[in-house]
């Protein structure tokens with residue numbers, strides 16, 4: 627096709643039709659481009675703030691990947707750590723231990739979960 631093919635697009639900012647010079651154009655004008663950029667930045671900021679609030683409310687749900695990797699590297703895990711890896715609540719894991727489904731070694735009053743034992747559960 628020729629280079630001066632005209633592409634009719636809808637501006638993502640003002641939703642008006644416009645003739646795009648590039649296939650990547652999203653807006654009809656510089657003004658709209660700037661407004662769209664600001665809007666996107668604001669959306670990103672709101673998204674971040676929401677995640678931060680959620681992490682504060684339910685830190686157990688939003689465990690950071692690094693934390694998971696750190697636990698995976700351990701040979702012995704606490705009940706809480708093992709529960710994170712298995713994606714269950716500590717209470718559920720404790721029940722599984724009592725029911726004989728999961729093996730744990732007791733270190734005093736605390737449970738210790740060996741890496742090899744957790745592997746079997748997947």
Ligand SMILES: [Zn+2]
Pocket residue numbers: 637638639640641642653654655658
């Ligand atoms: Zn526009």
